[in-house]
Amino acid sequence: MLSTHYAVTGNVAVISLDHPPVNGLALAARQGLLRDVTRALESSEIGSIVLTGNGRIFSAGADITEFGTPDALAEPSLRTLIEALEDAPKPVVAAIDGVCFGGGLELALGAHYRVAAAAARIALPEVKLGLVPGAGGTQRLPRVLGLRAAADMITDGAARTAAVLAELPGQKLLDLVVDTDVESAAVRFAESLGNSVPLPRIRDLTVDRDEDLAPLRATLAKRGRGLRAPLVALDLVEQARGPFSDGTSAERAAFTQLVDDGQSAGLRHAFFAERAAQNVPGVTKDTTARTVSKVAVVGAGTMGTGIAMNFLNAGIPVALSESSREALLRGVATIRRTYEAQVEKGRLAYTAFVDRMSLLETSLEYADLASCDLVIEAVFEDMDVKRAVFTELDAVMKPGAILASNTSTLDIDLIAEFTRRPSDVVGLHFFSPANVMSLLEIVRPKKVSDEVLATALEVARRIGKVPVVAGVCDGFIGNRMLARYRRAADDLLEAGASPGQIDSAIEQFGYAMGPYRASDLSGGDIGWAVRKRQYLENPDVRRNEIADELCEMGRFGQKTGAGWYDYEDGRRDAVPSPVVAELLASYYQRNGIRPQSYSAESIVQRLVFSLVDEGARILEEGIALRASDIDVVYIAGYGFPRYRGGPMYYAETVGLSTVEAALRADGIEPAPLLVELARDGRTFD
Ligand code: NAD
Numbered sequence: 313m314l315s316t317h318y319a320v321t322g323n324v325a326v327i328s329l330d331h332p333p334v335n336g337l338a339l340a341a342r343q344g345l346l347r348d349v350t351r352a353l354e355s356s357e358i359g360s361i362v363l364t365g366n367g368r369i370f371s372a373g374a375d376i377t378e379f380g381t382p383d384a385l386a387e388p389s390l391r392t393l394i395e396a397l398e399d400a401p402k403p404v405v406a407a408i409d410g411v412c413f414g415g416g417l418e419l420a421l422g423a424h425y426r427v428a429a430a431a432a433r434i435a436l437p438e439v440k441l442g443l444v445p446g447a448g449g450t451q452r453l454p455r456v457l458g459l460r461a462a463a464d465m466i467t468d469g470a471a472r473t474a475a476v477l478a479e480l481p482g483q484k485l486l487d488l489v490v491d492t493d494v495e496s497a498a499v500r501f502a503e504s505l506g507n508s509v510p511l512p513r514i515r516d517l518t519v520d521r522d523e524d525l526a527p528l529r530a531t532l533a534k535r536g537r538g539l540r541a542p543l544v545a546l547d548l549v550e551q552a553r554g555p556f557s558d559g560t561s562a563e564r565a566a567f568t569q570l571v572d573d574g575q576s577a578g579l580r581h582a583f584f585a586e587r588a589a590q591n592v593p594g595v596t597k598d599t600t601a602r603t604v605s606k607v608a609v610v611g612a613g614t615m616g617t618g619i620a621m622n623f624l625n626a627g628i629p630v631a632l633s634e635s636s637r638e639a640l641l642r643g644v645a646t647i648r649r650t651y652e653a654q655v656e657k658g659r660l661a662y663t664a665f666v667d668r669m670s671l672l673e674t675s676l677e678y679a680d681l682a683s684c685d686l687v688i689e690a691v692f693e694d695m696d697v698k699r700a701v702f703t704e705l706d707a708v709m710k711p712g713a714i715l716a717s718n719t720s721t722l723d724i725d726l727i728a729e730f731t732r733r734p735s736d737v738v739g740l741h742f743f744s745p746a747n748v749m750s751l752l753e754i755v756r757p758k759k760v761s762d763e764v765l766a767t768a769l770e771v772a773r774r775i776g777k778v779p780v781v782a783g784v785c786d787g788f789i790g791n792r793m794l795a796r797y798r799r800a801a802d803d804l805l806e807a808g809a810s811p812g813q814i815d816s817a818i819e820q821f822g823y824a825m826g827p828y829r830a831s832d833l834s835g836g837d838i839g840w841a842v843r844k845r846q847y848l849e850n851p852d853v854r855r856n857e858i859a860d861e862l863c864e865m866g867r868f869g870q871k872t873g874a875g876w877y878d879y880e881d882g883r884r885d886a887v888p889s890p891v892v893a894e895l896l897a898s899y900y901q902r903n904g905i906r907p908q909s910y911s912a913e914s915i916v917q918r919l920v921f922s923l924v925d926e927g928a929r930i931l932e933e934g935i936a937l938r939a940s941d942i943d944v945v946y947i948a949g950y951g952f953p954r955y956r957g958g959p960m961y962y963a964e965t966v967g968l969s970t971v972e973a974a975l976r977a978d979g980i981e982p983a984p985l986l987v988e989l990a991r992d993g994r995t996f997d
Contacts, residue, residue, distance in 0.1 A: 316344030317366070318351060323359040324502045325352035326495065330366040336375030337390055337415045339383040346388045349396055349404075360502040361400070363423060364407040364495050365416075370432070373414025376441075379580070390415050390447040394422030398513050403505045407498035408432045408474065408486075418445055421452040424511045427488040427498040428474035435471035439541040441583060442576030442955060444548060446567035448515075451559035454552035455517040456484040463525055463549040467532055467542040484517070515556045525550060537822045539955050540575055574965065578957030582947055585940035585958065589780045590769060592937065594762040601770040602712060602763060608633060608675075608684035610701055611691035612643020615718055618746025619688055621647055622775040624668040625747070631684055633675045635691075640674050647672065650747065678704045686771065688740055690718040698722060699730050706731035714764050716740040720791060724757045724784050734759040738768055741788060743949050751949030752777035753788050778948040783935040790945045792935075793926045793959075800922035801827040802856060804915060808907030810896065811876040812888050817915035822953025827919075828876035829886050832869030836862060836876075858899055862892070917974050924963040924971055928983035931960075931996065939996030964995045 315331035315338070327348040329335040345363075352358045365371050378384045388396075397404045397419070406420035408428035413435045420426055428434070436445045436453065444450055445466065454462035461480050465472065478489045490497040525546060532542045544566050551559040570576050608631045609620045620630045624647075634640035651668060654660035673680075681687055687705055691697050698717065705715050715737045717727050728734035739755025754768045765781070772779035782788040787795060801814050815826025831839065840863040846853050862875065869875030870884060877886035900907050910918075927942045936942050943958020956962045963971045968990040975982045982990075989996065 314344030314347060315341040316348050318348045320358070321499050322503060323357060324362055324499050325355070325358045325360075326362045326364060326499065327352065328364045328366050329371055331375075332367065334372035334411065335365040335367070335369050335416070336372055336378075337419070338375035338378050339386050341375075342388050342390065342393055345393055346396060349393075349400065353400055353402060358402065359507075360403040360405065360505055362405050362407050362495065362498045362502050363397070363419070364498065365409065367410070369410035370406070370408045370412040371416030371419065372411050373416045373418075373437075376580075376583075390418060394419060394447055397422040398424075398515065400424075400511075403502060403508070403511055405498045405502045405505075407494045408434070409494040411471075413437055413471070414445065414449075415447060418447040418449045418452070421448065421456070421485075421514055424513065425487045425501065425505075426485060427490065427494060427501050428478075428486050429494045430473065430475040430478075430489050430491050432474045432494070433471040434474060434477060435469060436466050437469040437471070439467060439469040439539075439545055440579065442539070442541045442573060442579040443570050444541060444545045444563065444566055446563065448560055448563065450545060450548035450563050451552050451556055452514040453485075454519050454549050455514050458482060458521050458523060459519055459525060459549060459552065460523040460528070462552070463528055463546055466545045466549060467528070482520070484514075519552050522553070537819070537824065537953060539822075539953075540573065541570055544570065575955040578955045578961065578965075581940070581957040581961050582943065582954050585944050585961075586778055586948075588938065589778070589941050589944050592765060592769065592781050595766045595769065599762050599766040601767040602685065602714065604628070604685040604714075604767060604771055604774075606631065606684045606686075608681040608687040610634075610681070610687060610689045610705070612640055612646075613690065614744060615742060615746055616688075616690035617643045617646045617650075618744065618748075619690055619718065619742050620672065621650065621668075621747035622742075622777070624671050626775045627667075627671065628774070629671045629673065631673045631675050631681055633678070633681055635676075637676060640676060644672070644674060678708045681705070682708045682710055684709070684713060686714045686716060686767075688716045688718055690742075693719060693721060695722055695726070698727055702727055702730040702737075706733065712736070714738060714767060716768070718742055720788075721786060724755050725759075728757045728759055735761040736764055738764050739782075739784070739788075740768060740771075741782075743790075749949060750776070750778045751790070751945060752779045753790060753945065753949075754779050754781045755784060755788055756781055757784055778944060780941045780945050780948075781937060782941075782945075783933070785930075785933070785935050789930055789936050789942055790949050792930065793923050793942070793946070794950065796922045796926040797919055798827055800918050802859065804910060804918055805858060805896070806899070806903075807905065808900070809910045809915060810888070811892065812886075813910065813912075814915055814919075815886075817910075817912035818919055820912055821916045821920070822956060824951040832875035832877055832879075832886065835868050835871055837868045840868075858895065861895055861899075865891070865895075867891075918978060920959055920962065921971050921974050921978075922980075923959040925975055925980060925983050925986060927960050928986040928996075932983060932985040960996050968995070 317328040317330050319326045329341055331341040352361045404423040405425045406423035409432050411433050414437055417436055436449050438445050474486055474489050478486050488501055529546055536542055548563050551562050606629045607623045609616045610633045612632050612634045620632050623630045651665045655662055655665050689701050691701055717739055724739045728737035738760050741753035741755055743749035743751050752772050769779055804814055811828035815829050818826045867874045870879050873879050878889040930936045931939055939960040942960050946952035946958050947954045972982045972986055972990045
């Protein structure tokens with residue numbers, strides 16, 4: 313079965329891609345297109361061709377499931393197809409609706425004309441998989457958008473609407489943008505062309521403005537944290553200044569090189585891992601998710617306000633509830649301020665801001681929440697407070713409402729027992745800032761129903777979160793591993809490494825921020841409060857003397873102008889601190905420690921392998937369903953470099969026996985699962 317349709321309207325051949333769900337350009341689609349284009353060119357009744365996609369989607373590009381199979385390389389290749397369009401003696405018009413990504417856009421760039429729906433989303437997202445466009449995209453797009461606009465689009469991989477692209481000065485990408493049916497507009501456009509020759513070919517255009525791409529290069533080098541593809545893409549865009557064929561040869565060579573690059577493999581792993589995380593045992597196609605049309609959020613502090621914004625942003629009404637009027641007003645003011653700042657920066661339309669605020673209700677009474685379909689609790693992290701809140705919610709919420717807690721550390725199985733409906737209680741663990749961070753840990757208490765889990769997954773999808781299901785344990789997946797990572801960093805500190813050495817090693821590895829800079833940003837007082845409580849509860853718990861001493865000096869980080877680093881004149885630049893150096897020196901002396909020196913590589917190993925070891929335990933205990941879920945948590949929630957695929961995947965690329973040996977060398981008895989897999993030469997998944 314070839315995945316295209318051929319129809320004739322007047323003297324226009326309408327060729328539609330029909331390869332659900334997103335008209336991916338798999339072999340059957342490419343073969344169908346070539347057959348239909350040939351047929352239209354051979355028919356004396358046909359004057360022009362319109363290329364479109366069924367289901368109001370043009371094409372989302374290459375079929376990613378074909379990757380690495382012989383079909384991916386089989387003819388007709390996308391390049392062959394594009395040449396056939398571009399060289400066609402009859403006009404070819406691409407009718408772009410819905411989504412036009414990657415190879416789909418490259419195909420449309422091979423057409424002589426492009427008509428698009430204003431809302432159609434257009435992108436070359438290859439860099440997100442560590443690749444560059446491989447079928448002329450890096451050479452044709454600069455010729456129609458100009459160097460800078462094309463470079464922005466190719467290096468960030470993000471989608472722009474046709475309406476936005478049509479506004480770019482001097483753009484030749486879109487010939488017509490319509491709010492009506494694209495296909496019929498394209499047919500009319502094709503009919504209006506008559507026998508105009510020669511047909512315009514993008515490859516024949518030259519880049520007319522010489523824009524300086526050096527500032528973009530500097531930004532990419534800084535932000536990419538070692539990611540290669542955007543810089544390679546930029547080099548290719550620069551080549552569009554020269555002859556077309558030189559540019560496409562360079563593009564082909566770069567593409568081939570990047571496909572075999574470890575970074576692309578890591579990014580592809582991350583992509584598939586996010587998909588796999590949505591498969592949860594017990595939740596099948598037949599599990600019906602409950603309808604969620606209104607959400608209540610209890611507690612309007614740091615997390616509650618961020619959580620509420622997720623729903624408002626998605627057009628879902630929210631009732632925000634607090635224990636005091638003051639706290640409620642503060643919460644609403646936080647939400648308003650966040651949106652106002654976005655409006656000021658031009659990131660949010662004023663009308664959208666008004667719409668979002670109009671979806672927000674406030675309440676000081678539990679009874680007001682009764683009709684909500686989902687309630688998310690984000691009150692103080694204290695079991696007695698949680699008990700009080702869940703008892704009240706249980707009393708008022710309508711039957712079938714889902715009761716969720718955002719707790720980070722408390723036992724949700726116990727929280728569920730505060731209600732008479734434990735099967736409706738689930739953990740929805742958002743990360744701070746909750747309106748920004750994409751991770752959502754869905755914590756699965758023992759008694760929760762599959763229907764509630766299915767609803768949680770569906771809610772995550774609607775608000776654009778990356779969900780991962782975790783079992784109940786202290787810290788769930790992410791924070792439990794983070795504690796090990798922090799412990800590993802502190803061990804190094806106590807043995808002689810400086811905060812600067814540790815941070816810069818892990819930042820070189822690709823993290824946005826090392827543990828000490830991160831602590832200075834979030835505030836050392838938070839961890840200190842937790843530690844003080846632990847010391848009281850358990851006098852035998854290992855003390856973190858250095859961090860405690862730092863806090864006793866009032867050095868809480870950026871907010872106090874000093875922490876693990878100094879921050880001069882309210883600036884955010886972390887400057888190595890002589891006070892901290894002194895504090896460490898006296899710690900070593902007091903404890904008779906001869907400070908060791910560590911290579912950046914050994915620091916990274918210590919930190920990352922501690923994550924892997926804890927991850928293996930989490931997997932063994934069934935807290936995570938699969939190793940790749942742990943990778944998703946670390947990439948989406950903790951700044952692990954995406955191109956390294958996550959800690960568990962990274963461990964596999966290094967070799968599990970290497971990880972095991974390194975852990976033992978550091979005096980750590982590795983997780984039994986890790987030992988077993990290393991012995992058998994197996995991997996985690
Ligand atoms: P917060 O102190 O900023 O906010 C808590 C809010 O709850 C306050 O505004 C308080 O007035 C309100 N509140 C207290 N008791 C209440 C009651 N009975 N009814 C209604 N409102 C009540 O705390 P936060 O940082 O937003 O944390 C809230 C929850 O989210 C905690 O369980 C915490 O563990 C969890 N969490 C926090 C983070 C984080 O980084 N801050 C991340 C993930 C999860």
